[in-house]
Every structure is written in structure tokens, then in C-alpha cells.
Amino acid sequence: MRECFELQDTDAGGRLGELTVPRAGVTVETPALLPVINPNLDTISPRRLADEFGAEILITNSYIIYNTDDVRERALSEGLHDMFDFPGAIMTDSGSFQLSEYGEITVTTEEILQFQADIGSDIGTPVDIPTPPDVSRERAAEELETTKDRLEIADGVDVGDMLINAPVQGSTHPDLREAAARHADSTGLDVFPVGAVVPLMNDYRYDDMIDVVAAAKRGLGADAPVHLFGAGHPMMFALAVAMGCDLFDSAAYALYARDDRYLTVRGTQHLEDIEYFPCSCPVCSTHEPADVRALPDQQREETLAAHNLHVTFGEIRRIKQAIRAGNLLELVEQRARAHPTMLDGYRTLLDHADQLEASDPVSKGAFFYTSHESARRPEVLRHRRRLERLSVPDSLFLTEGDGDGPAEYDDSWRVKPPFGPFPRALSKSYPLTAEVPTRVDRGALEAAAAGITRLVESNPDSEFGVGHLDWPAGALEALPDSVETIDLTESHRS
Amino acid sequence: MRECFELQDTDAGGRLGELTVPRAGVTVETPALLPVINPNLDTISPRRLADEFGAEILITNSYIIYNTDDVRERALSEGLHDMFDFPGAIMTDSGSFQLSEYGEITVTTEEILQFQADIGSDIGTPVDIPTPPDVSRERAAEELETTKDRLEIADGVDVGDMLINAPVQGSTHPDLREAAARHADSTGLDVFPVGAVVPLMNDYRYDDMIDVVAAAKRGLGADAPVHLFGAGHPMMFALAVAMGCDLFDSAAYALYARDDRYLTVRGTQHLEDIEYFPCSCPVCSTHEPADVRALPDQQREETLAAHNLHVTFGEIRRIKQAIRAGNLLELVEQRARAHPTMLDGYRTLLDHADQLEASDPVSKGAFFYTSHESARRPEVLRHRRRLERLSVPDSLFLTEGDGDGPAEYDDSWRVKPPFGPFPRALSKSYPLTAEVPTRVDRGALEAAAAGITRLVESNPDSEFGVGHLDWPAGALEALPDSVETIDLTESHRS
Ligand SMILES: [Mg+2]
Ligand SMILES: [Mg+2]
Ligand SMILES: [Zn+2]
Ligand SMILES: [Zn+2]
Numbered sequence: 001m002r003e004c005f006e007l008q009d010t011d012a013g014g015r016l017g018e019l020t021v022p023r024a025g026v027t028v029e030t031p032a033l034l035p036v037i038n039p040n041l042d043t044i045s046p047r048r049l050a051d052e053f054g055a056e057i058l059i060t061n062s063y064i065i066y067n068t069d070d071v072r073e074r075a076l077s078e079g080l081h082d083m084f085d086f087p088g089a090i091m092t093d094s095g096s097f098q099l100s101e102y103g104e105i106t107v108t109t110e111e112i113l114q115f116q117a118d119i120g121s122d123i124g125t126p127v128d129i130p131t132p133p134d135v136s137r138e139r140a141a142e143e144l145e146t147t148k149d150r151l152e153i154a155d156g157v158d159v160g161d162m163l164i165n166a167p168v169q170g171s172t173h174p175d176l177r178e179a180a181a182r183h184a185d186s187t188g189l190d191v192f193p194v195g196a197v198v199p200l201m202n203d204y205r206y207d208d209m210i211d212v213v214a215a216a217k218r219g220l221g222a223d224a225p226v227h228l229f230g231a232g233h234p235m236m237f238a239l240a241v242a243m244g245c246d247l248f249d250s251a252a253y254a255l256y257a258r259d260d261r262y263l264t265v266r267g268t269q270h271l272e273d274i275e276y277f278p279c280s281c282p283v284c285s286t287h288e289p290a291d292v293r294a295l296p297d298q299q300r301e302e303t304l305a306a307h308n309l310h311v312t313f314g315e316i317r318r319i320k321q322a323i324r325a326g327n328l329l330e331l332v333e334q335r336a337r338a339h340p341t342m343l344d345g346y347r348t349l350l351d352h353a354d355q356l357e358a359s360d361p362v363s364k365g366a367f368f369y370t371s372h373e374s375a376r377r378p379e380v381l382r383h384r385r386r387l388e389r390l391s392v393p394d395s396l397f398l399t400e401g402d403g404d405g406p407a408e409y410d411d412s413w414r415v416k417p418p419f420g421p422f423p424r425a426l427s428k429s430y431p432l433t434a435e436v437p438t439r440v441d442r443g444a445l446e447a448a449a450a451g452i453t454r455l456v457e458s459n460p461d462s463e464f465g466v467g468h469l470d471w472p473a474g475a476l477e478a479l480p481d482s483v484e485t486i487d488l489t490e491s492h493r494s
Numbered sequence: 495m496r497e498c499f500e501l502q503d504t505d506a507g508g509r510l511g512e513l514t515v516p517r518a519g520v521t522v523e524t525p526a527l528l529p530v531i532n533p534n535l536d537t538i539s540p541r542r543l544a545d546e547f548g549a550e551i552l553i554t555n556s557y558i559i560y561n562t563d564d565v566r567e568r569a570l571s572e573g574l575h576d577m578f579d580f581p582g583a584i585m586t587d588s589g590s591f592q593l594s595e596y597g598e599i600t601v602t603t604e605e606i607l608q609f610q611a612d613i614g615s616d617i618g619t620p621v622d623i624p625t626p627p628d629v630s631r632e633r634a635a636e637e638l639e640t641t642k643d644r645l646e647i648a649d650g651v652d653v654g655d656m657l658i659n660a661p662v663q664g665s666t667h668p669d670l671r672e673a674a675a676r677h678a679d680s681t682g683l684d685v686f687p688v689g690a691v692v693p694l695m696n697d698y699r700y701d702d703m704i705d706v707v708a709a710a711k712r713g714l715g716a717d718a719p720v721h722l723f724g725a726g727h728p729m730m731f732a733l734a735v736a737m738g739c740d741l742f743d744s745a746a747y748a749l750y751a752r753d754d755r756y757l758t759v760r761g762t763q764h765l766e767d768i769e770y771f772p773c774s775c776p777v778c779s780t781h782e783p784a785d786v787r788a789l790p791d792q793q794r795e796e797t798l799a800a801h802n803l804h805v806t807f808g809e810i811r812r813i814k815q816a817i818r819a820g821n822l823l824e825l826v827e828q829r830a831r832a833h834p835t836m837l838d839g840y841r842t843l844l845d846h847a848d849q850l851e852a853s854d855p856v857s858k859g860a861f862f863y864t865s866h867e868s869a870r871r872p873e874v875l876r877h878r879r880r881l882e883r884l885s886v887p888d889s890l891f892l893t894e895g896d897g898d899g900p901a902e903y904d905d906s907w908r909v910k911p912p913f914g915p916f917p918r919a920l921s922k923s924y925p926l927t928a929e930v931p932t933r934v935d936r937g938a939l940e941a942a943a944a945g946i947t948r949l950v951e952s953n954p955d956s957e958f959g960v961g962h963l964d965w966p967a968g969a970l971e972a973l974p975d976s977v978e979t980i981d982l983t984e985s986h987r988s
Contacts, residue, residue: 368833
């Protein structure tokens with residue numbers, strides 16, 4: 001068991017956890033948001049991030065510090081904690097991105113980690129190769145070998161109790177991401193950033209982002225804290241958490257503020273387009289948009305950054321509460337409607353329902369069916385699998401109605417879309433207590449039909465009948481031919 | 495044109511408007527939330543409601559005032575505005591609900607309106623009969639006659655420049671609601687509460703609520719301000735606004751706070767179940783749940799009431815901004831995932847797409863396809879209708895591909911789910927600029943098929959071909975038999 005990370009609760013692939021950062025002497029609750037601090041610019045001071053917004057951890061770039069003489073000297077003499085006046089944990093990035101964009105690496109992995117340790121970083125990062133999406137398998141595999149070498153070197157460096165990031169690369173090749181994750185997990189390193197996803201975010205490729213994270217998660221143990229590196233828009237936090245991400249970093253709060261952009265969980269808006277602040281944060285409940293527009297540049301930037309942070313940290317709390325209450329996927333259902341590409345992301349998340357099912361609790365508060373997509377949730381899949389293991393009599397009537405059905409059947413079970421059939425004794429157990437809409441959709445009916453099919457195929461020697469309420473042809477056609485079907489609509493109404 | 499209400503903008507059935515309240519000398523922006531003030535209890539003072547939360551109008555109960563000796567005397571001598579120290583508009587309810595529950599009416603319509611005028615109400619209410627849902631048509635019709643009589647009496651009363659509410663009753667009988675609305679609209683009365691919907695809200699019958707509002711709206715002119723009377727949960731504001739409601743009143747913010755209940759746009763939570771405040775309001779960004787739980791009763795109630803108000807007014811601002819930006823239905827898409835009954839409500843709203851289409855702007859910012867339900871939006875319906883009016887050549891190829899299709903066709907049009915076909919010249923015009931997910935669903939495909947069918951049936955003398963990308967059998971079967979179909983998947987990929 002990795003000592004620095006302890007899971008407190010799970011929901012789908014999402015986790016509430018505690019990341020212990022020994023060098024800082026603090027424990028960070030996850031999911032956590034790491035505000036990015038640019039050592040040369042200071043929109044909102046780190047002290048204010050801690051005191052006013054509750055930031056427990058932040059991230060800054062060791063490459064920028066290394067390359068700015070006066071900052072480097074201050075960092076080396078005072079240490080990052082005093083220099084920033086920040087009481088929580090501080091993670092440093094190695095600047096892999098800058099190095100890969102702008103220059104050659106002139107320092108060794110040992111040197112760069114030692115420098116991070118020297119300036120007082122609590123979690124350091126080796127220089128990996130951030131292979132972008134969509135490159136050839138050859139290039140991704142080759143660059144991954146370099147990243148692996150660096151991780152192995154990092155694993156051998158003695159930097160005291162500083163934790164070390166083990167970035168997971170592999171571009172958009174799922175097998176490479178999975179192998180990279182398995183390798184990273186096998187080292188003694190501590191935190192696992194899923195790297196080079198920023199280009200996917202920039203192009204709204206939330207479906208591909210989910211596939212990348214899913215692949216990385218398959219290679220990592222449940223005790224591995226996962227950082228979605230460079231992803232800071234609150235719109236997609238819930239989705240990424242549901243796939244198993246624990247840490248996010250946001251430069252967006254400050255960068256967007258500089259451009260008069262206003263973050264919301266429904267997307268980004270420009271200040272000039274806002275007539276009413278769609279938010280109840282301390283900024284938006286005390287300012288009018290026109291007043292903020294009239295502020296001098298620096299004050300306007302700071303005001304917008306404060307709103308952006310309130311929204312961002314509010315969403316992190318909302319996600320934590322959702323995991324605790326067991327309704328994270330209900331939150332994702334809503335966030336998936338923020339943009340068509342978020343819907344693609346959610347549909348892709350559900351492609352991995354099988355993987356999510358492994359960590360999803362057997363019982364939660366309530367399952368809410370709130371879209372066609374709900375029919376593909378891991379709980380539905382789990383129930384369908386469970387059907388294979390239930391014993392059935394020689395003949396069984398499966399019915400949406402309240403009655404027992406025709407007398408020739410030995411017994412009757414209930415059918416509830418999207419789950420399908422189950423013995424009545426299970427009616428009160430999760431997820432069969434689900435709240436479902438009155439207006440049943442085809443997604444739910446076809447999932448129920450798949451459940452019936454699973455039960456019938458698992459019990460080839462039993463006879464089955466199905467009593468349904470006005471199912472359309474498509475759902476009925478999905479049932480095995482051997483099943484007798486009866487439309488109960490008339491008798492049910494009377 | 496009704497002088498007191500002016501529309502500024504519309505989106506689906508939702509409206510931004512200005513309600514001029516002459517007696518208060520103020521203009522109230524709608525959609526508006528009227529906090530309910532109990533003259534005997536004071537969780538948050540009216541002055542604080544105005545200054546801290548931006549309340550422009552509140553509502554109080556004239557029956558309680560009338561029946562509480564000292565309050566009545568103060569109200570008569572000082573007037574409500576001074577008594578409450580409230581600078582905005584004040585609406586008074588007549589106490590129809592209390593009267594119908596607890597007693598006989600001992601005063602006339604004239605007297606009760608005169609009393610409201612005497613205490614300084616800006617918008618008064620006659621005593622109507624709040625017929626509950628699900629009663630027989632006979633009872634609903636009979637009680638409606640009494641309500642109509644009262645409205646006609648109210649119309650003749652001289653109460654200076656006090657506006658008067660004209661409640662619309664009719665239980666769950668759409669034809670009676672519509673007739674009631676038409677009658678109310680024909681009087682000289684000013685504001686139109688849709689009455690007796692609280693039992694529907696209490697039972698989460700958002701589908702029936704929408705049907706009731708839709709019926710009332712059919713009987714009312716566009717210049718009629720509509721009040722969804724007794725509906726104060728922010729979860730359903732966007733849905734109700736999209737159907738055409740302009741005013742809401744909230745007793746919930748205070749009543750719920752008294753029971754340690756915490757409002758969110760995703761539903762209600764109990765304080766004891768909250769480990770992380772899922773909110774960024776001034777209360778939640780400065781308090782921990784455990785600290786609020788530890789507060790003395792009165793302070794805890796006030797703290798929760800403040801949160802409840804922040805969420806409620808924040809949602810009103812979000813809705814106003816959505817109407818301005820033209821993405822109200824995108825907001826409803828998200829709110830519809832708060833609870834399965836809200837999904838029922840949204841699906842019912844889309845049953846009235848035809849009615850919504852009448853007020854929906856021809857052009858808006860962007861159409862986001864974010865669920866199967868999006869395929870039933872009024873914009874899709876409008877495009878389908880427009881197809882009847884477009885002229886087509888003798889033979890026309892309708893294609894999801896980029897090319898022109900087979901040479902034997904005179905021309906080719908584009909096909910874009912969920913809209914269906916259109917001449918390429920329209921590609922850049924709303925709603926055909928829609929953002930759609932990469933993963934097209936059956937809702938979108940079948941809507942596109944319906945569009946094609948409409949075009950084909952409107953042009954029986956033309957020949958049509960359809961080039962599609964891997965449509966499933968269900969969508970293809972929805973096309974007319976006369977249409978030649980070609981799957982372009984292979985050629986498209988190459
Ligand atoms: Mg849990
Ligand atoms: Mg507009
Ligand atoms: Zn804000
Ligand atoms: Zn709050």
C-alpha cells in the first residue's frame with residue numbers, strides 16, 4: 001500500500017482521499033485543486049488562496065524559478081513556503097512542457113529534482129517527455145522509453161521526504177498509456193500526473209481525454225493518486241473525477257481573468273457579454289457586471305480571478321459532497337449538458353462502465369434515472385451480471401405489473417427499467433430502489449430487455465414470460481424469441 | 495397592450511420583462527423572485543432582502559395582517575412599506591389558501607381589496623377559490639365560476655393605482671385553465687398567478703405543473719405577467735420560466751432553513767448530511783458545515799436562510815443571463831437532470847414545443863445538442879416546418895457527406911441531425927450552426943429522418959436520395975420508401 005494516499009470513500013471511479021505530504025507536514029483532501037502560482041506574477045496571493053479559498057496545496061514551476069535569477073536566489077535562501085507565505089503543500093512542475101517547446105534539456109534528472117528539493121518543494125517532478133496526442137505509435141513508444149528511464153532515475157534519487165511525481169505519458173494510444181501507468185506504479189514514486197492532455201482540453205476532446213485517463217487508471221493501483229495535469233476548467237472536474245482523477249491544477253482562474261473571461265460550470269463567458277452574473281459567489285452577489293467592467297485593469301483582473309476561484313473551489317466541494325452522498329454520477333449527468341463535447345465525454349465514460357463498476361459501492365443513497373445515458377451506468381451493468389447468479393424456478397413470469405401474472409408460471413419477478421428483472425425480495429435494495437421518470441424512454445426499456453435476455457440465456461432450461469406496459473417494437477425485438485410477451489397496459493389501467 | 499408589463503427579450507417561452515408597479519414607484523425586472531414575509535416572523539429583514547440580496551419585490555399575506563390586531567393597526571397607520579422598511583414593491587396575498595383551509599369568507603371582495611389598498615399594498619389579490627389538482631371537472635368548473643365572479647368584481651373596485659392579481663384556476667383540467675386564463679386576460683386586471691399548483695410541487699409532479707402552465711399560457715396574451723404561485727424551489731425555476739412564468743415567490747428559503755434544510759439547484763439537502771458545502775455563496779465560502787450545525791438555533795436558521803436566498807437569487811440571475819444569451823433551454827437541459835421528475839417536466843415542456851416556438855427568437859447564439867431531448871426542441875420543429883416552404887429541384891440528394899453525391903441528381907443539400915436537410919447556403923444560419931456531439935444518438939437521427947420525410951412529402955413530384963453515415967435500421971425505416979439511401983461510411987472514411 002502506498003503510504004502517502006488513503007482512500008476515504010468512492011463513487012463510480014471517483015474517490016475521496018487523503019494525500020499525506022510529509023515534507024509540508026500537511027494532509028491534503030482529494031479531489032483537490034492546485035492553483036498555479038507564477039512566481040513572477042501574483043493575481044491572488046498564496047496566503048489569500050489558503051485563507052479565503054481554502055487552498056491546501058498549490059503548484060509552481062521550478063523551471064521559471066531556476067531561470068529567474070532573483071527569484072532563484074530568494075527561493076534557495078528562504079524556501080518556497082516562506083517566499084510565497086503559503087502554509088499548505090507546494091508541488092513543483094519541472095517545466096517539461098517549456099523544455100519540450102522552447103529548448104534542450106541541459107540539466108540531469110538528479111539535478112532538477114535536487115534543485116526542487118533545495119528550494120523546499122514538497123512534491124517534485126522529473127523532466128519527462130510530454131508526447132502530444134495523435135502522434136504515431138512509434139514516436140509515442142520511443143518517447144515513453146525516455147520518460148520511463150527518467151522515472152527510474154528519479155526513483156533512485158535521494159531527496160529526503162519530498163514526494164515525486166511519476167508522469168504517465170503515451171499520447172492517445174491506450175495500450176501505451178496503460179503500460180506507462182503500470183510501469184510508473186511499479187516504481188517507488190508517489191503521485192501520478194496524466195500528462196499532455198492539455199491539447200485535448202483545448203480542442204474540447206473530452207471523449208479522448210476520458211479514454212486516456214481510463215487507460216492510465218487500468219495500469220495504476222487504487223492507491224495511486226492521479227493528477228489530471230493542466231486541466232483547470234471546473235466544467236469538467238466532475239467527469240474527470242468520476243473516471244478516477246484526484247488532483248487538478250488551475251492556471252485558468254488567473255489566465256482567464258486577465259482576458260476578462262469568467263468561468264462557470266456551464267462553460268466560459270466573456271465579461272462583456274454578461275448582463276447578470278450567473279453566480280452567487282461573494283463577488284457576484286455584491287457586484288454588477290457593469291461595475292466590474294468599469295474597474296481599472298488590475299482590480300478587474302483580481303475581481304474576476306476571485307470569482308473564478310470561488311466557482312472552482314465550490315465545484316470541488318460539490319464533487320466531494322457528491323462522492324460522500326453517493327450521487328457523483330447524478331452530478332456528471334448535469335455537467336454533461338454543459339456542451340455537446342461534454343456529452344461525448346460522458347458517453348465515453350459510460351463505455352468504461354465495466355471499469356467503473358469495480359470501484360463503485362454496492363449500495364448508495366439513491367439512483368436517479370435522469371437521461372437515456374443513465375441506462376448505461378455501472379449499477380445497471382452490475383445488476384445485469386448479478387442476474388447470471390440468481391437461481392430461477394422452472395417457469396418464471398417477469399412483469400412490470402403488480403400482479404403475479406398467468407397461473408401457469410411457478411413464480412413472478414418484477415421488471416423495472418433500466419435494470420430488468422429481479423425477485424421481489426430485492427425491491428428494497430440498491431439500485432432497485434431507483435427513482436425513475438414516469439415517462440420511460442427507450443434507453444431504459446432496451447436496458448431492461450438486455451437484463452431479461454441475460455437471465456433467459458443464463459437459464460436455458462427454464463421457461464419465461466414477460467408482462468410489459470406498452471413496450472415499443474424495438475424493445476420487444478431485443479428479447480429472445482423463446483419468451484412469451486403480454487402487454488399489460490389494458491389490465492393495468494383498469 | 496397591458497401598460498404595466500413590457501417584454502425586453504424572449505427565449506423559448508421564457509421572457510425578460512419589466513413590471514412597472516406604479517404605487518411603489520418602481521420597476522421590477524422579471525423573472526423575479528418575491529421572498530415571502532411573514533409579518534409575525536422575521537428570519538431575514540426586508541431591508542436586508544433588498545440591500546444584500548437585491549430583492550425588488552416581496553409578498554406578504556394580508557389575511558395574517560388582518561387577523562393579528564397589533565400588526566393590523568401598525569399596517570393601517572404606517573403602511574406596509576414603512577412597517578417592513580422595504581424600498582421595493584409589495585404584493586399582498588388575500589389568504590385564499592388559508593380561507594379555503596380554515597374558514598369561511600366573512601368579508602367581500604371589495605372589502606378585502608380595500609383593506610389591502612389601505613395598508614399600502616402595491617399589488618393586491620382578490621379571494622379566489624384555489625381548486626386543488628385532480629378534482630372532478632364539475633367541481634373545478636363550478637369553483638372557477640366563483641373565481642371569475644370575484645375577478646369581475648375586483649375589476650370594478652376603485653383602489654387607485656394598486657395593481658390587482660387575477661388568479662387563474664381550473665385544477666388539472668387544461669381546457670378549464672385555458673378558459674380561466676382567457677377570462678382573466680379579458681378583465682382589466684394586471685398580474686396573473688397560476689393558482690393551486692403547490693400540491694403538484696409537493697408531489698414532484700413537474701410534468702403536470704408544466705401542462706397546467708402551458709394551458710394557462712394559451713389563454714393569456716404575451717403581455718400578461720405570469721406568477722407561478724407558491725413555487726419557490728430554485729431547482730425548477732428555469733423549467734417554469736421556459737414555459738412562460740415570470741414571477742415566483744419563496745417561503746421555502748425561510749421555512750426550509752427552520753428545518754435545517756439547505757436548497758440547491760440540484761434539490762434539497764439536510765444540514766446534517768452535508769460534509770462539504772456544495773456552493774460558493776458568501777455563507778458557504780466562509781463556513782464549514784460542522785460550524786453551522788454548532789450555531790444556536792436562531793443564528794443557524796438565519797445562516798441557512800441566507801444561503802437559501804443566495805442560491806435562489808443566483809439562479810434567477812443565471813436564468814436572466816440565459817435568456818439574454820439565448821441559451822435558456824441549455825440551462826433547462828441541465829436542471830432536468832436534478833431529479834427524474836424534473837426530466838418528466840422537461841419532456842412535458844417539449845410536448846409543447848409548438849407553443850414555445852411562437853415566442854422563440856428566430857436567431858440566437860448557438861444551439862447545443864446535449865441530450866436525446868434536444869431533438870425535440872422548438873428550433874428543430876421550426877426547421878422541419880420551414881422545409882415545407884423551400885423549393886427543391888426535380889431531383890435532390892440529401893447527404894451527411896461533404897461531396898455532391900451521385901451525378902444523376904440536380905443538386906445536393908446537407909443533412910445534419912437533429913434538423914434534417916437544408917440547402918448549403920443556410921449552413922451558417924441559426925439553428926443549423928448547432929454544436930452537436932461526435933457521437934450522434936438515435937434521437938437526433940430520427941429527428942433528421944422526420945425532417946427528410948417532411949421535405950419528401952411536401953414535394954411529391956421530386957426524386958430524393960439520402961447519403962448517410964451508418965444510420966441504424968430504425969432511423970432508415972423512418973424514411974419514405976421512395977427514397978434511395980446510400981451508406982457513405984466507407985467513402986467518407988477514405
Ligand atoms: Mg459513499
Ligand atoms: Mg435573446
Ligand atoms: Zn461569482
Ligand atoms: Zn451557499
